[in-house]
Ligand code: 2AM
Ligand code: CA
């Protein structure tokens with residue numbers, strides 16, 4: 001039997017349709033935000049659009065698959081402990097959708113056009129479908145476990161660079177102003193002279209999609225959550241790249257400190273982060 005199809009509705013088709021619908025709705029709300037609330041800290045933002053997008057996504061998924069479970073960022077209490085606990089409670093579900101309704105809320109709030117919708121489907125803890133949609137550029141990245149990754153129907157492949165010195169690498173500045181940010185700044189300081197250049201564009205999911213598509217050779221970030229990484233990780237794996245934590249352990253849903261590359265610079269990036277003591281906190 002075809003594992004990704006239930007009746008006539010494939011999981012992937014629902015993931016694509018849902019991400020596209022949410023993304024297009026979000027885009028209509030850009031510049032039309034009345035209120036920005038903070039969650040865990042003054043850098044941790046949420047808007048009515050984040051919540052509206054998550055609601056739209058939840059409703060669409062449940063219309064097609066009423067007995068599936070959904071883990072969405074805005075359905076979980078703020079802060080790293082609550083996020084980890086929510087994932088732990090759900091990670092053994094048969095079918096678990098892992099949803100970031102807007103990845104890059106800070107960008108969205110400021111009108112900086114780099115944000116995305118990230119939707120992954122895990123089967124007993126293993127990601128089998130990943131979709132990242134960028135409404136600004138109407139760009140859709142789709143991966144199915146074992147079947148490859150695609151950008152608008154064309155296979156994506158990671159870049160060929162095999163040294164940091166010729167690589168464009170991205171990272172993120174964590175919203176947590178203490179542990180994670182300090183750790184990551186050590187990595188930034190160590191990597192800056194080693195790479196061709198660094199980028200920090202503010203959407204982890206899109207950075208991961210760009211590694212899959214060969215536009216970046218690597219990405220790392222400290223203190224992320226499952227919904228930031230799950231879809232992008234499958235995109236990279238299915239594009240020939242490598243995804244681990246910053247210490248080199250294989251990717252799983254609980255990974256928070258992520259290192260994702262074209263595979264060829266993975267060891268070198270890991271060594272530099274380790275030497276800088278920038279692999280975790
Ligand atoms: P978000 O926009 O969905 O919150 C940018 O460095 C990345 O960090 C984005 O993917 C962003 O996702 C995420 N991020 C922002 N605030 C965060 C927080 N308080 N804790 C963890 N991740 C956060
Ligand atoms: Ca957030």
Ligand code: CA
Nearest residue numbers: 100103104228
């Ligand atoms: Ca996010």
Ligand code: CA
Nearest residue numbers: 073100102103
């Ligand atoms: Ca989000």
